[in-house]
Amino acid sequence: MNERRHIDARYAIAWSFCFSVGVLSTHGWRGLGAFALMFAGACIASRVPARRxxxxxxxxxxxxxxxIGAHASTDPLExxxxxxxxxxxxxxxxxxxLACSPDSIAAAMERFAxxxxxFRLPVDDFCMMTSIALGAIPDLHIQLARLVAAQASRGAAFDAGPPHTRVLAWGRAFVALVVVAFRRAATLADAMEARCFGAGVRSSIRLSRSDPAAVALAVAGGAAMLACGIFL
Structure with missing residues (x-):
């Protein structure tokens, strides 16, 4: 996964945007197949791990x-x-x-926006929230794997039994995943609030009339302590 840091996130975001617009605009299977081939080529070129x-x-x-199941009674192809x-x-x-780090994605989106x-829009907040949401995708997959393993050890049937049993098992796993995601979101919100994230534009330091005297006093005190350390 070290190769992903060598990919410019700006090009990756632009390609992802064009890819999404193209997928949403196409209406036939040929177009979807063409976009699938282009996606496979881009993943190979950027060395995205296929298994992950x-x-x-x-x-x-x-x-x-x-x-697909919801459209089974109307139009399965649609x-x-x-x-x-x-x-x-x-x-x-x-x-x-997987191709770019969350920090590079946030920096690229901040440059685009x-x-x-x-227009006084909260660009920094939006970019940070987007990068956090994208970075949570692999974490949610890890949490889902843990939940599935834990429930399978308790007798839940994910790969065996009738279809409705599998659906119920996966439904319970997704409910638990949503609970875990909300807990992590609450913890993250508390941590960001404790660090005053989004409290407004940070103020710059402005020198007052007494600041030069304080600086001179600090320099004189530091020189005195240094002289004491050298000569005493």
């Missing part, structure tokens, strides 16, 4: 299957197309997180 990419996309894959679009969008976001500061 698809492992992190398991929750979105399950939601895509739910979308449901599959919507599910494929959602899954490709999720893969694009996950690949962006810098002109919006003229």
């Amino acid at each position: 990419l698809f492992a992190s996309s398991v929750p979105m894959l399950i939601l895509a299957l739910f979308v 449901g599959a197309r919507y599910a494929a679009k959602a899954y490709l969008l999720a893969l694009g976001a996950i690949a962006l997180v 810098a002109p919006l500061r003229r």
Whole structure:
């Protein structure tokens, strides 16, 4: 994962934006297939680990299957197309997180949104929240794997049994994942509040009339202590 620091996050974000717009704009399977091939080529070029990419996309894959099931009685092909679009969008976001560090993503987004500061928009807050949300995707995957392992050890059937049993098992796992995510969000909010994040623009230091005298006194005291340490 050290290679991801050599990728310019600005180009990665621009590519991800164009990829998302293209996926949402296409309506046929040929277009989705072309975007899937382009995505695979970009992942190979940026050395995104395929195993971690698809492992992190398991929750979105399950939601895509739910979308297909919801359209089973009306138009299964349309449901599959919507599910494929959602899954490709999720893969694009996950690949962006795996290819670039959250700090570089935040810095790149801040550069892109810098002109919006003229309209007094909270650009810094928005960029920081976005980078935190993107960085939480791999963490949520790790938490989901832990929850699945813990519930499987208690007898939950994720890979065996009838379909409704599997759906119920995954539903319980997702409920627990949401609870864990909200707890971590609350902890993060408390930590950011304790550090006065978002309290407004920081004030700059302004010298008053007594400050030069204080500086001269501090320099004289430091010189006196240094002289005492050398000659005494």
